[in-house]
Amino acid sequence: MTNKIDPYKYMKGFGNHFSSEALQDALPKGQNTPQKCPYGLYAEQLSGTAFTVDRKNNQRSWLYRIRPSVCHQPFTKLDSKSHHIANKFGIGDIHHIPNQIRWSPFNKLLLEDNKKTSNDIDFVHGLHTLAGAGDPTIKNGLAIHIYTANANMDNTAFYNSDGDFLIVPQHGRLDIITEFGCLMVASNEIVVIPRGIRYSINFPDGPSRGYVLEVFGNHFELPDLGPIGANGLANPRDFLTPVASFEEKECDYTIINKYAGQLFVSKQDHSPFDVVAWHGNYVPYKYDLGKFNTVNSVSFDHIDPSIFTVLTSKSAFPGTAIADFVIFPPRWAVQEHTFE
Amino acid sequence: MTNKIDPYKYMKGFGNHFSSEALQDALPKGQNTPQKCPYGLYAEQLSGTAFTVDRKNNQRSWLYRIRPSVCHQPFTKLDSKSHHIANKFGIGDIHHIPNQIRWSPFNKLLLEDNKKTSNDIDFVHGLHTLAGAGDPTIKNGLAIHIYTANANMDNTAFYNSDGDFLIVPQHGRLDIITEFGCLMVASNEIVVIPRGIRYSINFPDGPSRGYVLEVFGNHFELPDLGPIGANGLANPRDFLTPVASFEEKECDYTIINKYAGQLFVSKQDHSPFDVVAWHGNYVPYKYDLGKFNTVNSVSFDHIDPSIFTVLTSKSAFPGTAIADFVIFPPRWAVQEHTFE
Amino acid sequence: MTNKIDPYKYMKGFGNHFSSEALQDALPKGQNTPQKCPYGLYAEQLSGTAFTVDRKNNQRSWLYRIRPSVCHQPFTKLDSKSHHIANKFGIGDIHHIPNQIRWSPFNKLLLEDNKKTSNDIDFVHGLHTLAGAGDPTIKNGLAIHIYTANANMDNTAFYNSDGDFLIVPQHGRLDIITEFGCLMVASNEIVVIPRGIRYSINFPDGPSRGYVLEVFGNHFELPDLGPIGANGLANPRDFLTPVASFEEKECDYTIINKYAGQLFVSKQDHSPFDVVAWHGNYVPYKYDLGKFNTVNSVSFDHIDPSIFTVLTSKSAFPGTAIADFVIFPPRWAVQEHTFE
Amino acid sequence: MTNKIDPYKYMKGFGNHFSSEALQDALPKGQNTPQKCPYGLYAEQLSGTAFTVDRKNNQRSWLYRIRPSVCHQPFTKLDSKSHHIANKFGIGDIHHIPNQIRWSPFNKLLLEDNKKTSNDIDFVHGLHTLAGAGDPTIKNGLAIHIYTANANMDNTAFYNSDGDFLIVPQHGRLDIITEFGCLMVASNEIVVIPRGIRYSINFPDGPSRGYVLEVFGNHFELPDLGPIGANGLANPRDFLTPVASFEEKECDYTIINKYAGQLFVSKQDHSPFDVVAWHGNYVPYKYDLGKFNTVNSVSFDHIDPSIFTVLTSKSAFPGTAIADFVIFPPRWAVQEHTFE
Amino acid sequence: MTNKIDPYKYMKGFGNHFSSEALQDALPKGQNTPQKCPYGLYAEQLSGTAFTVDRKNNQRSWLYRIRPSVCHQPFTKLDSKSHHIANKFGIGDIHHIPNQIRWSPFNKLLLEDNKKTSNDIDFVHGLHTLAGAGDPTIKNGLAIHIYTANANMDNTAFYNSDGDFLIVPQHGRLDIITEFGCLMVASNEIVVIPRGIRYSINFPDGPSRGYVLEVFGNHFELPDLGPIGANGLANPRDFLTPVASFEEKECDYTIINKYAGQLFVSKQDHSPFDVVAWHGNYVPYKYDLGKFNTVNSVSFDHIDPSIFTVLTSKSAFPGTAIADFVIFPPRWAVQEHTFE
């Protein structure tokens, strides 16, 4: 089978129940697990939430692929010296300090440091954990990483079992191949790849760097708007999800898994990006920060920075987030008699 | 301008943030109310919920149309004798009786009765209220109507300010033109047209009849599934919403409005179906009941009929609906040792 | 006893547990109902909510007064022709019409009309109901009144058992004597007098007019702010509540009560404004609309008018208000590429 | 079949899932609707809540009876002059008055009044509505009745479709036969018979009188205790529910139904009290007010009367009840320095 | 005193407020802590939840016993080498691995292994922890243990302060003596013993093995059923709780306590199973898995395995459990066109 659709097309909307087919009629009609799927595909459900979560918060997708995703060798653990991902954030595990910190540009230092050990640093090996709190094994907390890398993930795919990755490219575009299709993510865009979705990142612009916000608990969602009403901040229709796109490729393929803050590796004999069609609401997506509808005081005084929230990951306490992704976009400042 | 797209196409998904354009690039990019909309269209927001309802329950759509919808003459009230819609359901207003009632076939009787007063009965004049509870002016309650009609709504549009209409055609298809596009609704399908959306119904199969469930409070939604999990009963991707479709037509047009249980009429000089593009999640939709995934006991005993709920309208008390739309689909009955 | 404090002083804050004494040490210390109150006062609790409402929403005040408030003759019903307050808002009770309505200036017409029947129209007799929904006897709904009056309420006090009054003076200041103290309310200010509090309104500027929003259910409160954060819109410290102030006056006093949408009258031999001290969080308050911190888009597009909400009365459905009091204050409009 | 168990035995506990058999093994084992029930009984479910209410609030019972309960003639409406039950409580329907009312002893007056029309007044015909609010057709509100009667309900059963009856006998015991078994209710006891349960009341002590509190919405439940903790006020184990008890009796039987505030009557040829066994948590129960564990201030000041709540019927607003049943039991009053 | 009742009788119902007496009238009437209890017993409350948890979720029982339970020597910690219970489940504490694991039969290996150190392995010493997450000291998480044992707990009792034990006997019945009475648990049955309840397990069938699911947070409860309605899955009346049963025995008795994942031991001079009567809703219970009412698709497609949930322990996020106990019972599979 061959994919004939331009893979860099997107569907609009946040939280939609999407349907996408790279080959016509590849989705079963009116049911999810027919005895015989179109094109002889295998049906698999990918759950983003507990099955029993209520309708408005339940997330899952159905993927129809050429080979079952379980066809791989067992995972083995990677030596923790082979990467720079931290996994424990308790007292004593990391260096807690009450000083406010602004990071000076990492990239130079890190690239040099990386070059000492390897000429080719891909996205996964280019990840360095900066900070964190909580613990992925109890589904509570967050981590902040940077990446600085210069190599594509050839015949290698990554997925994170610990949390969602919100990636902010700082320098260099990201060309991301996922099980759901392809995303080209430019500067001033962000991309979210939820827990459990496999992907490869290539760097079409050469050596690249950027930031990653990882949340271990609830998925990112749009913040409630309160009195702002039905529109404003990041609008749902500006979020873009890829269309189905697949490759049927037999080769040695490496799957790297981040699980309990550790890396594991497995081998398989074919590309994992063999999903010919899918439907569901558990998907990767990108967003152009330039489309953010900025709201602020138009009379006097400053408004708290929560007014610039793009995405949030909720805690068990209403109104208190595990993490907010907040931007400071260009905007008109028109307050009167107000301190700058 | 002329609509060039097949109007009887549909988009899949329940509660999606859809975007649809009958003319290319008719939707403004990245914002809702530009100073100058594409094609010189007028932007209008149609709110399905209070502005301040939380993100997961907020419903609204943006319509981009040739003429503003407020360009019409004032509404005047229709004589209550000219129609058969009841509007009060209190004690003394209607005939309460504790006997269980099954209706014998209405259609014959009513058609005859209608014929006495008119040869041409359209959908609105063919509505007869059977039962009800509560009151649309306090946004609480429901009404059940039947319709029996034989005439199209030529140059006439209807909208209901009191509640959502869930229409079940019993005999004869419904060809529905709405501000959001066109729906052809066949037998064994249902269609929901929420409060405030204008539409005309034609009967391509001649004299037709069916049922209407009207809810005054919360909109219809898919029921929470509890232990059934992420799939089952009516699946979200089987709900179909029309694509944008418009007509640019100058003529005498009649708008009928149901408001506080009464009918009002207004005239305007153009078709209201001039929406060239729209986006949002407050939309009409149809559903093929044959796609219902039926769940039941596979061991013994009967399960309560709530297991057959297609759509529900929630009350202020969790788990207690204002109205459930429930079907009894064909299914396997495999319980053992269980009374039939 | 004589009140020696300037009565037109105010305490700041919304929802505070205030304490106020017109005579020193008139409040009992550390308890509410001592066997013998200071100055021989009578302790009375005025409940604004059910006793069992949770701490954050519970409202009540303790009043320490010269004579018990129950010392009055029984109430008798006033003829409904003697006033202009409507009490039923169902279908058939009022004139429902789907046209949008803007009121032309009432005052002239009404003053003339009033003059025909009386030269002296006080606040209560100057009330005319414009619109409403729901029913005070089931604590659900609202009414909108205007007042147009030219006479002070000499030796007459009013209280409303049906709901809270939010009064917007349009022309002429309001000099309000309440059981909790005195409020002078100017143009561009609003005042809220909750259910059950007795007050007299005088018109220091002569013939006056204005608007009244009455809510039958939950009390007015500040809206939740969502992403706006901890400050903005109407800020709590700008709400002003009077200090205790009393008169010890024996005379024929008339008490008018609005109950179930009807007026009742009772006589007593002393002023009801004999509260020497009080404490609690169920109080009247005023607010200067000029202090509203206006928030809006500072990039593009219009924001829904909920962004201008000053006070809200919540329904049983989160995010859906029974009534919002919304203003359109002067503000900077800086959106780009946005339709005016 | 003959009932051989003493019918005036009770099971302890509030909200329990009870099981009771008047004949051994009359309940089906491990299922509810076997193809063939023990003794050839008919299985019927009686729902106290919507099917979909969550587990902790869901109420239903299964009754196993000799004849199906639907075996009766259609209901016909009783002339409203034949009884003294009011059904409308809106403005204009009843006499609203803000004066506090304490009722002088009704019984004498009413008995005389009753005697004029009949020598034999049973419980249903002896009911006189005193007050009310809301409306049973929208499941919101309450009514207060008194009864004054001197005749047993021979071969007559009553059930109320509008709400639950909480009956307080003031003079004379109540001997109540219900579908779930028998209750003897003495003075200082109360009994609750939920919506839809059929029963007959006899007066073993001759002419009797008492009060009835009817709630149209949520069932009565024990109030949450807050800081009082896990014990106190009315303790769950002091509520008594009857054991199954039945009669197999063929005769002319009259069923009276209160529905939408009106009375309807139907005939059948056998006793409705033919339930041989039942299980479930939707049941009638009685409570001895002498077992109330009274809590109050033991330091100073009075506590609000909510501290004496025995049972409550919740509204949609947390902490605000539709109706509370409150008693003022004998108790130690030990507050210091506190006004009596 | 001597217990005269057959101890292997059970009371039906889940979450009931039970009352049980091994000697007649051993429960105090109408109160919990009389000055002098019947038979001179000591009253003790055993709390299953915080005192202030709301009525529907509050759990506690009152036990009336011959000697106070505090009459024991201080606890001392057992050497961690003397048992096989793990207590830390963080990263680095246990071996996390993303491979799916199915356990091969443990029992043989473990029995042999056990035999090396001891011929007599009782339930507590036969416990081996397989997996876990979270931490009992913050009341969040779970552990999975197996047991493989061949010796009775003579004059030894165990209680777990960390969480509830749900025990699934795989081979050999469990004869459990608890403070609340005795339970005989056969294969295909499960038993739950909540936190803080003391018990001894004997193995009437000789060497035995099985599984234990321990939850550190909320107690097990029946899952909400959503659209399944008021019946289905595990029905409340099929859960069995023992009747009161006691022994008055003076002897050396060993009490083993699991606390913070460690074992502690204390000595006392009498049997702890001296509870003559008890009442309350915090109890041990057993359930026959054969009574599970299995629900599934009866049309097409597979339903998520949550449909087979017997008991659940809720997290702070609605719909997301800490642990679900799920079974795959025999059932009819009648879906059409569905992949097996």
Next chain:
Amino acid sequence: MTNKIDPYKYMKGFGNHFSSEALQDALPKGQNTPQKCPYGLYAEQLSGTAFTVDRKNNQRSWLYRIRPSVCHQPFTKLDSKSHHIANKFGIGDIHHIPNQIRWSPFNKLLLEDNKKTSNDIDFVHGLHTLAGAGDPTIKNGLAIHIYTANANMDNTAFYNSDGDFLIVPQHGRLDIITEFGCLMVASNEIVVIPRGIRYSINFPDGPSRGYVLEVFGNHFELPDLGPIGANGLANPRDFLTPVASFEEKECDYTIINKYAGQLFVSKQDHSPFDVVAWHGNYVPYKYDLGKFNTVNSVSFDHIDPSIFTVLTSKSAFPGTAIADFVIFPPRWAVQEHTFE
């Protein structure tokens, strides 16, 4: 500038939006961040909750000070041997033991012990952690400390980033200078200083000792009262918050910060107690335990000790606190037939 007001005055109320000025008109009018504050002060917001917490639970204050609080040198970590504060409470970190513990008088021992290392022990260095659970880095849990000290905190201020301190002086008054003003706390009083507020403690009575309850999650609040109603237990008006009070002092000043359970130190050249005015609802407060309104059974039986709760810190599970502060005040015990 010089402070001219008696600093040991207090404002009444719990959770109020207070306003306080040590110099007249030092608070900006009608806004928070004017371009130029009165007296040239700097405006700073101190957040007690996430910005987006709902209105009823949102806590923040605005402080207007002489110098910005960020004018200090970076923090450096103190050697853990220099203090006695524990920061890890997991299994293995502390000594868990199931025995009930009552502490014998610490003070003697500790003072002696302290004396060995230093003659001058201030509040911070006199803190000894007794017990704890959870972890401040995940905002969950609590710690219990005692303090025993004999030295004032001269030119030294402390603040805790981990949680709120509820301090119970056992011997010796506390003279506390905070950013919000001064509190003198005597025996039988408690004081709460929330997270992030800087303060110094002096001991006017010489060597002193007491207890500290620290909560890492939600702030302390008054418990909901349930049926107790609108008054009782600790009444809101008995909580006292200081009035603004400042010193303008240039000197070497030491700031000690507790962060992630560790101590950090920073130097600055002026007193941090330079807040001339402030407004807000995030404040320190004290309470006289003698004003507690004690409620208890006045009939029979004991009530659970939750009835004596003064303040509570809520967990994510309703009704289950992270920590309750409970007292056993003198009270009348009037239960009948009840075990002492």
